[in-house]
Amino acid sequence: xxxxxxxxxxxxxxxxxxxxxxxxxxxxxxxxxxxxxxxxxxxxxxxxxxxxxxxxxxxxxxxxxxxxxxxxxxxxxxxxxxxxxxxxxxxxxxxxxxxxxxxxxxxxxxxxxxxxxxxxxxxxxxxxxxxxxxxxxxxxxxxxxxxxxxxxxxxxxxxxxxxxxxxx
Amino acid sequence: xxxxxxxxxxxxxxxxxxxxxxxxxxxxxxxxxxxxxxxxxxxxxxxxxxxxxxxxxxxxxxxxxxxxxxxxxxxxxxxxxxxxxxxxxxxxxxxxxxxxxxxxxxxxxxxxxxxxxxxxxxxxxxxxxxxxxxxxxxxxxxxxxxxxxxxxxxxxxxxxxxxxxxxxxxxxxxxxxxxxxxxxxxxxxxxxxxxxxxxxxxxxxxxxxxxxxxxxxxxxxxxxxxxxxxxxxxxxxxxxxxxxxxxxxxxxxxxxxxxxxxxxxxxxxxxxxxxxxxxxxxxxxxxxxxxxxxxxxxxxxxxxxxxxxxxxxxxxxxxxxxxxxxxxxxxxxxxxxxxxxxxxxxxxxxxxxxxxxxxxxxxxxxxxxxxxxxxxxxxxxxxxxxxxxxxxxxxxxxxxxxxxxxxxxxxxxxxxxxxxxxxxxxxxxxxxxxxxxxxxxxxxxxxxxxx
Numbered sequence: 252x253x254x255x256x257x258x259x260x261x262x263x264x265x266x267x268x269x270x271x272x273x274x275x276x277x278x279x280x281x282x283x284x285x286x287x288x289x290x291x292x293x294x295x296x297x298x299x300x301x302x303x304x305x306x307x308x309x310x311x312x313x314x315x316x317x318x319x320x321x322x323x324x325x326x327x328x329x330x331x332x333x334x335x336x337x338x339x340x341x342x343x344x345x346x347x348x349x350x351x352x353x354x355x356x357x358x359x360x361x362x363x364x365x366x367x368x369x370x371x372x373x374x375x376x377x378x379x380x381x382x383x384x385x386x387x388x389x390x391x392x393x394x395x396x397x398x399x400x401x402x403x404x405x406x407x408x409x410x411x412x413x414x415x416x417x418x419x
Numbered sequence: 420x421x422x423x424x425x426x427x428x429x430x431x432x433x434x435x436x437x438x439x440x441x442x443x444x445x446x447x448x449x450x451x452x453x454x455x456x457x458x459x460x461x462x463x464x465x466x467x468x469x470x471x472x473x474x475x476x477x478x479x480x481x482x483x484x485x486x487x488x489x490x491x492x493x494x495x496x497x498x499x500x501x502x503x504x505x506x507x508x509x510x511x512x513x514x515x516x517x518x519x520x521x522x523x524x525x526x527x528x529x530x531x532x533x534x535x536x537x538x539x540x541x542x543x544x545x546x547x548x549x550x551x552x553x554x555x556x557x558x559x560x561x562x563x564x565x566x567x568x569x570x571x572x573x574x575x576x577x578x579x580x581x582x583x584x585x586x587x588x589x590x591x592x593x594x595x596x597x598x599x600x601x602x603x604x605x606x607x608x609x610x611x612x613x614x615x616x617x618x619x620x621x622x623x624x625x626x627x628x629x630x631x632x633x634x635x636x637x638x639x640x641x642x643x644x645x646x647x648x649x650x651x652x653x654x655x656x657x658x659x660x661x662x663x664x665x666x667x668x669x670x671x672x673x674x675x676x677x678x679x680x681x682x683x684x685x686x687x688x689x690x691x692x693x694x695x696x697x698x699x700x701x702x703x704x705x706x707x708x709x710x711x712x713x714x715x716x717x718x719x720x721x722x723x724x725x726x727x728x729x730x731x732x733x734x735x736x737x738x739x740x741x742x743x744x745x746x747x748x749x750x751x752x753x754x755x756x757x758x759x760x761x762x763x764x765x766x767x768x769x770x771x772x773x774x775x776x777x778x779x780x781x782x783x784x785x786x787x788x789x790x791x792x793x794x795x796x797x798x799x800x801x802x803x804x805x806x807x808x809x810x811x812x813x814x815x816x817x818x819x820x821x822x823x824x825x826x827x828x829x830x831x832x833x834x835x836x837x838x839x840x841x842x843x844x845x846x847x848x849x850x851x852x853x854x855x856x857x858x859x860x861x862x863x864x865x866x867x868x869x870x
Contacts, residue, residue, distance in 0.1 A: 301710075302703035332782070332814035356818075357870045359701075361782060363809060368466050368553040369710055371783050376701035385870050388822055389862055395826040396858050399833025400850065 270398045277390045284355070284381035289313030296320050296375075298327035298340060300367050303360060303375035312355045312379050318348040328363035331377055337363050355382035422662040424606075426651070435648050435661060438514050441497065449500040452562065454794055459559025463796040467809075469555040470794035473786045475562075476552050477779075483592070484776040489769065492599030493592055496645040501565050502582050505573030506630070516627055522574040527584060527632075534679035537590035538686055542728070544587045545690055546721050549698065549709040579630040582645060594683050595769045596641040597669035597762065603635070603644050603651075606658050611636030619650040619659065626652030635659055640669040642680065670762040670835055678754070681761035682733070688764050689732030691771035692860060693724055695867040699778050732860075736764075739856035743840070746848030759843060760853060763835035767857055770828020771864050774821045778868050782811040818869045825868075829861040 292314045297304040298321065310316050320329050322340040329348060330337040333356070340346035360375035426432040434440060451474075459471035466472040487495045511518030544551070544561075551557045569581040582589050605611050611619075619635045622628035626649045629635065633643050635650045650659045697705045697720075705723075708716035740756055743749075749756075785807065792805035799805065813820075833854055840850035 302707060306701050306703055330811065332811060332817075335814070359782075359814075361811065365465060365467055365809075368464075369549070369706070371467055371786075372549070372553070372698060372706055374699065374701055374703070385866070388865055388869070391822070391826055392829055392858055392862050392865070395830040395861075396833045396854050399830035399835075400837040400854055 266401050267398060270394050270401075274391060274394050277387050277394070282355075282383050284383045286312040286355070286381060289315065291315045291317070293317045293319060296329065297323055298329070298362065298373075299323040300325065300327075301362070301369035301373040303329075303373070305375075307376045307378060308360075309378045309380060310352045312352055312381070314352045314379075316350055316352050320346045320348060322346075325366050326364050327366050327373070330361045330363040332359040332361065334358055334377075339364055352377075352379045355379045356384055357382070422602075422664045424660045424662050426659075426661045431661075432651070432657070436652050438652075441648065442514060444498045445500065445503055448498050449503055452500040452566075456559050456563050458794050458796075459555040459562070461795060462555060464555055466553040466555060467783070467786045468790065468796065470790040470796075471555050471558050471562075472553065473790045475558060477783050478787055481776055481780040481784075484772055485780070488592055488595050488599065489773065490599060490601070492596035492601050492641045492646065493644060494601070494646050495592060496582060496589060497647050499582075501562070501586070502569040502573065502579055504566060505570035505581065506579065508570060509573040509577075510627070516622060516624065522576075524577045525575055527576050527580045531584055533584075533677060534590055534683050536584050537587060538679065538683055540585060540587035541590060541686065541690070542725070545694075545728075546724060547712065548694075549706065550712055552698075553710070578628070578632055579645065583631055583643065590683060591687060593642040594680070594687060595765060595772070596644075598667045598765055598769055599641060600664055600666050600668075602641055602662050602664055602668070603646055603648075604638055604660060604662060605636050605654075606660050608636050610656055610658050614656070618653040618655060622649075623653045623655075626650075628653070639672050639674060642669070667766060667831065667835075670765055671838070672762070676758050676761065678758070681758050684761045684764045684768060685733050685736060686728055688768035688771065688860065689728035691768055691775060692732070692864055692867070693727050695771065695775050695778075695864050697724075699775065700867050736853070736856055739852040742852035743845070743849040746851060747840075747845045749843070749845050749849055751843060751845070756843070759839050760836065763832055763839055763853070764857075766831035766835065767825075767828045767861060770824050770831075771861075773828075774824045774864065774868055777820050777824065778817055781813045781817045784812055785810040821868050822865060825861050825865055829857060832857050 289311065292310055294308055294310075294316065296308065296318050308318075318329060318338070320327075320338055320340040322342045322344075324342060326339065326341055328337060328339040331350075333354070334350060334352075336348060336350045338346045338348035356379055358377040358379065360377055362370055362373035364370075366373065426435065455471045455475055458469060462469045462471065483495060507513050509520045509522045510516070511520035547557075551561055565586070568585065572581040572585065573579075611617075614636075616623075617634070617636075618625075618628070620628050620633075629650060630647055631643055631645045635644075635654075638644060651661070696702075697709055700706075705720055708714070708720035709724075711717050737753075737757070740760060741753065744751060744753065744756060786809065788802075788804040788807045792802045793799040836850050836853045836857065840847075840853075843849065
């Protein structure tokens, strides 16, 4: 087998396989991030049309979290994607939502009570640390670039002539 | 690249040549548009309870971005109801060339035969998008305004001037239709060259000359083909085919790409990023400013949005391209390089818009069921779903899908960048800065949408 054939084989089949394997390692390798000792954490979350304050909440994995949700104008709610917990808050009253943040990652907070025109865009975020998901995704993005860039180019990379014809 | 001709089957060819199936779907779409406008103007002002807002910006947008554009290219344009009243008036007929139409039939001004007007229309709509997305009256006025504009342009200019040169969504669909695995092309271009009357462009008793002002014999990309099937009807040699093809077959085509089309690819990539941050990011400052039209906050937002999509993103990509030329020692003209590399951005741009649409669709899809039962907010319960509450679907699935789609788009764009650099005779250095830029933009989008 010639050197060119070997290079072609490496580029065409071996490299994608290696990159695919690396991708699996990135996805399935156990997390090295050590969580802090869980604590009871009470956080105040103010809701007004159409924003939460603070817009990003950060807790540690394992924390027993109590959100004190205060609606400042009309009825608002809190639904946390992925954790499946929710609460409704009447204006002027404090509603409490307790849960254990047992999964690391970023979870979208949404208002679950129609509160006005921008209601579907009343969003916040709960960040449960430590999460190495962002780094894994960055690594996967790097592998995606390598995978795409090192694939053999299509047979006719750039056609200058009219492509109105069907290929034979 | 291999193709499979769908119209090889006589049944499929007859189905596509017949006007009835297309007209039936167009009639349904037109009735839907009428209902949407009526609901927008007469129904509840609460966006997520209004049929128009939910059906246009959740159901239609998701169907367009997740299915129609990636898989069927510009097929939506063949049934889009917006230009139909104008086209029917212009033709004086609904079913084939038999009536005497209205209108001046002027040619579209030469200076405007490009995508710049569409690029401007897209930016304009994008600037006002949040109020339009959430306020039924504005959605109704926008759609009615587009129908009226299409009628006016049909009565003044020939063919589908509105679709080809003005429609802000049409430009968007046209760009990303190049990635779709379907195309209308001629079988044998030499037959077209020898055909003196060019009925595909001039029309015949069987059909109209190409409404999109495209000569099918020279068609080399999906960008301007509206898949209307008129050329299938008018070609006397059955030389026009509808083909299945590999995804992104047009992306390697560089001939005929102007700066307008090049800029569109950059504009839509930047807009996809900006939308992800403003509409779906956790930080509400920009979102509230975007909704508060006319305020100082909105002016600041508008200036920031324009600076981002018109200056920052293009400058970033241009810088990467210049760095690539410098690293590789290439003497390639920068404008030629810009034109050659711009199609490579299409997969990443499309994937960002799909990811954005996924992130918006799944949490809001349950709004569809109540409005289907009571489209005019009259207290009806046609399907028994009027009382269904909001339920976010797939909260665990959406981030995975989002990451997966963006990674596929990034890999695909990387492949195109690499292949284009190779075809231009550049060494790895030519591609490296652009690959880095694509990586940065994809990572930025994922940070906005997922983290």
